[in-house]
Amino acid sequence: MLESVFPDKELTKEQQKVFERIETFIKDNLNGSKKAIFQLNGDAGTGKSIILTKLFLAIEKRAKENKTNNYFLVNHPELLKVYQENAGEFSELRKNRFLRPTTFINQSHKKQTKADVVVIDEAHLLLSESVNYNNFTQKNQLEEIIKLSKVVILVFDEHQVLKLKSYWSKNLVDQVIKKFQAKFEEATLMTQMRMQAPRKVVRWIDDLTDKLQLDQDLVSKKDYLTMSSNYDFRVYSNAEKMYQALKKKNSEVGESRIVATADYPSTLDGKKHYVNEGQFHLPWDQYNYSKVTWAQKPETIDEIGSIYTVQGFDLQYVAVIIGPSVSLSKDSIVVDPDKYEDQEAFKKRHEDDLSDLHTAKKSIILNSINVLLKRGVQGCFIYFHDRDIYDFLNNQR
Template identity: 65%
Template sequence: MLDSVLPNKHLTAEQQDVFNEILEFSRENLNRGSKGLFQLNGDAGTGKSVILTQLFLNIESSAKKDRTDNYFLVNHSELLKVYQDNAGSFAELRKNRFLRPTTFINRMNKEHKIADIVVIDEAHLLLSEADRYNNFEQHNQLEEIIKLARIVVIVYDERQVLKLKSYWSQRVIDNLVKKFKLQYKLATLRVQMRMQAPRSVIKWINDLTTNLQLDSIASKNSDYLSGFDSNYEFRIYNDAEKMYQQLRRDNDKYKKSRIVATADYPSTLDGKKHYVNEGKFHLPWDQYNYDRTTWAQKDTTINEIGSIYTVQGFDLNYVAVIVGPSIEYAGEGKIRINIDAYEDQEAFKKRHENDIDDTDTAKKLIILNSINVLMKRGIKGVYIYFHDANIYKYLEES
């Protein structure tokens, strides 16, 4: 099990206040017979899922007494495994209440039922257009779930939108609130709980992935640049193989340390191994995981490279991130994005809905979002390697 999503994990004061707010909102609107949407925002690692799991444990504990029919949804196969496994450790929870959104929508429509409370983790992964490959025939998963529930609670982070077919903005959510005349409330978590890092590290990552800005690094080593005097290990390597060997040592000592990469290297779900090559570094991409054990929890995956799809939502002790050819040095301490170098064609699969004003801008945002998510996986440290050597050279000289 992953401690970060256990339903009985201790809540901070900020998290407890938000938990109470959601619970009160849900109960009041259920009692009034009003349809409602509670939206919980927050950056990666602020503890949104912790609140959601405790909320669901609370409402399911009293479901028989209150006669409520409740569901927990997540559009992420690896995370769903964790939630279903965790449910087996709590008598109040039932595994069949943890579903993929499409399963829930199709089941409720077939049975002509309306749920009472539906909580949705990683709502930014919901489909925002039809996808027959995933058996979703309608146009927007959140809209369909709202139709099929009295109260919907969503965890949302616009910085974690990763595909055009699940492209979200606050404007889309606001329009749904108006369309269904929902009671609506918004709360935002601001305290970083995953990364035991100083604000300067978070700022460095945010400046890179929001402002395309390369902030200076404090100290230089023969193998890497490091900075921000603290116990948190923040390093930028000029050699991917040396970075990986350090990560292996960390994994031997602390466990749960993995190397990941941006989707700038070819990979196809054809049962064959596809490799990421950077100098002497040579390692295969993760394989499709058919096991109940998640990719991040399997000891053998220290010998693979994780993708955004296998590590999003998970905690690692140390994470090493390879930033591939789609990120280039633009001069004067800035980066630019080369959309054509991004290999994840699934992420850029053309939308049928004509509701994105600028597709190229949306694609660049997806690439930056993926980097932001990957760099914020590490509890104890993050190591970074840039394919474009000019980025390291600039940081070394700045």
């Protein structure tokens, strides 16, 4: 998990080419009169964070010589822990340069300072409107960061937008960039690097979340359906059997966890809240106050992780419970936002910029499923609350 964002990880040829493009972009624009923005696109698991961490290490190595003031931002507390821990392994990196966006913005305004280069991982998690609860009072975080920087390098994946208060689309990002009349370049990573899976498995996931279609090209086993001998991809009819299989994998290879869509009630009130599916009964993860990430704690094999726990991370095996908001109708997937329990994700926006709120909510649910299903390096197990989906996949309908 940690090595996936370690700064000295070797890059592929595709990643190296993009890395060199961004380095050139920074050098060409650092002393320019205009704002400069480079946008790195790519699906979950294509290696965007690997490029960013290696890039920031290179920037910081030159910081003293160039007298630059640089920051690495990520709006994800679990990921921030990893970046700060990794920073301690390199003398050139300082932990106080790895911040949450709100901290950077408020700190910069208070001290009346500006940055030279700001790198933003998971920019799709930036707030796109003011949220007093998060101590952010300006209009949107991307705009504020651009104001406070000379060069901005950001990672963006429209398919990983998970909340209305951080609702981004390519159009909204383009509007912010256009407002500054900035110099702009972008690159897109295409190769899936996390999942050691054949293309047909990745396509199965994308067809489910992008097209609401299910490929029935699955072979029936004793307890589950499968479609690949190279990647351990399974669809279970029984959540408890799936969990027991996952625990076995965890004892064999480590860092294997069960997660679920936010279709089951949970409140941050200090009490345990459970996901129940037949004989399966486990509590949601608790707020993680320690510096150790959730999946690195041995005891969390007995908890259920959420999208907020595992987004951006690698797991060896992931088991995903897809809850009641997803069902089958006439051989197609149907998504019902009214059955989604994550009220924070659907908290009403102040900005009246969404023409179709129902579609936006459905996109958030499908994005979360896509992200969860793409966590596993060696394998992915799936359980659907709606038994009709399993029966359809098993050609029993």
